[in-house]
Amino acid sequence: MKFSDQLREAVEVSWEASFNHPFVQGIAKGTLPLACFRHYLLNDAYYLSQFARVQALGAAKAEDLADSNRMAAHVQSTYNAELSLHEKFAAQLGITHEQIIAFEPSPTAYAYTTHMMSAAYSGHLGDIIAAILPCYWLYHEIGERLQSYTPDEPIYREWISAYGGEGFRVLVDEQIARLDKIADQVSEADRARMKRHFVISSHYEFKFWEMAYTHEQWPTYS
Numbered sequence: 001m002k003f004s005d006q007l008r009e010a011v012e013v014s015w016e017a018s019f020n021h022p023f024v025q026g027i028a029k030g031t032l033p034l035a036c037f038r039h040y041l042l043n044d045a046y047y048l049s050q051f052a053r054v055q056a057l058g059a060a061k062a063e064d065l066a067d068s069n070r071m072a073a074h075v076q077s078t079y080n081a082e083l084s085l086h087e088k089f090a091a092q093l094g095i096t097h098e099q100i101i102a103f104e105p106s107p108t109a110y111a112y113t114t115h116m117m118s119a120a121y122s123g124h125l126g127d128i129i130a131a132i133l134p135c136y137w138l139y140h141e142i143g144e145r146l147q148s149y150t151p152d153e154p155i156y157r158e159w160i161s162a163y164g165g166e167g168f169r170v171l172v173d174e175q176i177a178r179l180d181k182i183a184d185q186v187s188e189a190d191r192a193r194m195k196r197h198f199v200i201s202s203h204y205e206f207k208f209w210e211m212a213y214t215h216e217q218w219p220t221y222s
């Protein structure tokens with residue numbers, strides 16, 4: 001069984017829970033309050049800026065130039081495709097660039113990005129891809145599964161079409177193939193560690209919907 005198939009099997013329950021989360025179902029049906037999407041967007045702008053840095057660490061740690069080149073190209077797609085889509089949504093929701101820059105991430109967004117950074121700084125390219133792959137793969141599965149939905153809210157329609165589209169599929173397949181190739185070359189201990197990164201990131205993906213849906217904040221102790 002391919003390494004990526006083992007990973008996919010390990011997260012079946014948590015990915016199904018993500019798919020069924022009221023945030024995701026609310027996007028599909030158009031019933032998600034825009035205030036929840038706003039909280040998501042602000043946290044996601046922070047998340048994607050850290051995600052791009054993790055991808056860049058992948059470019060730096062890759063052992064051959066072709067992988068460095070492709071990881072760097074993925075940084076550019078995060079910037080050109082995803083972050084610019086978010087900026088468009090932000091403008092539609094009246095969120096300014098200054099608000100995005102000044103935004104303090106919620107606990108889950110902070111914890112998830114810290115997990116990815118830790119895997120990236122302490123590991124090799126395989127650790128990095130394992131930690132970031134749920135971000136690609138889960139979103140694409142969700143986007144594909146929501147393709148038949150046409151929510152009234154245009155932002156939600158565009159969100160579904162961006163993640164379910166062919167452009168995103170190509171990037172997901174590329175990283176899955178890269179991870180399978182690396183998994184064939186490393187030790188059993190490395191594969192176990194990589195699997196753990198993937199499973200933890202998948203849990204954080206679920207918690208990210210929850211964070212947005214509940215407007216998660218840091219405690220104030222007052």
Ligand SMILES: Cc1ncc(CN)c(N)n1
Pocket residue numbers: 044047048082134135136139205208
């Ligand atoms: C938290 C999160 N995970 C995944 C994605 C899709 N790249 C995203 N935009 N945000």
